[in-house]
Amino acid sequence: MSHYWWKILSAILVLSSIVFGLMAPLAPGIPFATPDQLNNGVTSVTVVGYNTHFAEAEESLQVWVTNGDATFCPYEVAVVDDTHLRATFSITEELADAFFDLYINNAIDGTRHLPSAFLQNGLEVVDNPRPTEKCVSDLEAGLDAYNFPNQPILNETIRNLLFHVPSWFAMIFVMFVSLLFSIQYLSKGDFKADIAATSAAKVGLIFATIGLATGSLWARFTWGAWWVSDPRLNGAAIAFLIYLAYFVLRSSVNDEEKAGRLAGVYNIFAFVMMLLFVMVLPRMSESLHPGVGGNPAFSQYDLDDNLRMVFYPAVFGWIGMAMWMYQLQRRASVLAYNRLMKLNA
Amino acid sequence: MKKFLYITLAMLASVSGVMAQAEPTWLENTMYASGKINVVIGVGVIMFLVLVGYMVSIDRKLKKLEEGDK
């Protein structure tokens, strides 16, 4: 039993991350509003909410749009149901900025907003507009409940953070284990270290496959394409290619001892190059590549404690599962090696 | 920085939204429904399938070892 404790612990961590990650409700949010333009004069827009309570909290409902310095409230709001409402704006002022954020506040949901919900159309944009009157007052705090943040575009897929991202952590971890065993093999020449390095690399490759496939699916329905050119994605693809090449190298040399030596050298060299590319460069290049490039994801979610409470256990749990898989792989490989030695003797 | 990100995301969203309106394939209809929850299901299914594939490979390796015993 004592040998199993970390396996049981990581299984429990993964299980709890799945259960809590899927059960926790998503915070109320505003996925979109149509049309996405505000015209000069009267514009009527339909706002679609998600997990919101427009009808239930109709008395306290407040709607407004702002572009940073000017704020406008609709002169008419018609609630259709809990997740739909129609708002009619009348805007004729001069403005400083073209993008409007949409805000909705009520007693149950608190304040929810959709950034850059509307683009102004035909309004007069000037450098120093007159300040507008404040039309919003007495905001409600909303009910305090455990939920995950409802980001625009991501919506429910924010839960993927608990599956997709830990698989990359697990990959980096077992690749690091593989690196350590490669170093040990080169310095000591112990065949068991070589088997361990290979097994760890194999498990790492499995988690890289998971990371690539899940990331691709996620990207398709949030960014709109199966693959986008971004330093981190390219780094992941390179890591995948490097470890495929590692196994090609192994299999192309017949002498076991030599194959281990060559693969060990390549493992160390490639790991350092990959780490440089995946971890260091996207951060250094960020100043020149803002926005979707780099890794904007974490800086946004980091602030949310609810998500973090599930995310960290998920990371440790998946790393533990990866180590478990690595151990199984290694034990089977050692058995196979011993059998081969016995047959040869 | 943050504003830029939002604007980019909003533009991406409107582009994909326009595309969805142009020809809403069955896949997009399924995946964009209910706050894109089906994407999460898809991710879970992918993870499960890859891990099962791994278990099959270990199983075959052990089977080969057992057959050698006889």
Place this chain on the structure above:
Amino acid sequence: MWNEVRAILAKDIRMEWRQPHALGSIFLYVFASIFVAYMGFKRIVDVPTWNALFWIIVLFAAFNAASRAFAVEHHGRKLYLYSIARPESVIIGKMVYNALLMLVMVGAGAIIYGVMMGTDVLREAHMLSFVLALTLGAIGLAFVLTLIAALAAQTDNNIGLMAILGLPVILPFLLILIRFSKNAIDGIAWSANGTYAWQLLAIAILSLGLSYILFPYLWRE
């Protein structure tokens, strides 16, 4: 150590002079691929295309040049090298030799490429940065690929493995290099573009250090 490196360098250069057809074949390769590109494109006025095509041609030339570094050493000569020099000196000597070869090749390649594809794109270029990109690119490609060539030379399937092992490892360097050189051609000031140069230099030095540490394990036989 430095004497050994110098000796190996001198030996490689002497051998190259004695067999000019081997060196000529690489230059012919560069010239032929530029000519093929010329037949396809005629003149390129688009900066990203001009830049990327140049570095892709250089990349494959670098693969060709690096894979020769160890393939030319047949077994008897390998043993001889092994007996006169430490493996650290062998790899450093080979890297420096490859870097020199690549510098000459990139220089000549840039001139031929400019003549054929037109130099209109370079009108607004930050010339100092561009020359630095050529230099760092030549040295970095040579440094990273030398150890890969040493690895591939130990296997039976030399040429195929060279590409499989080398491409993923060189890709980060290549991406930064292409970006740096494109910015230089666009005339972006050093203050905004200098980071890339430091990154290229860091990768080159890192691969030098790693090769120095790892090569003895390949040489053992």
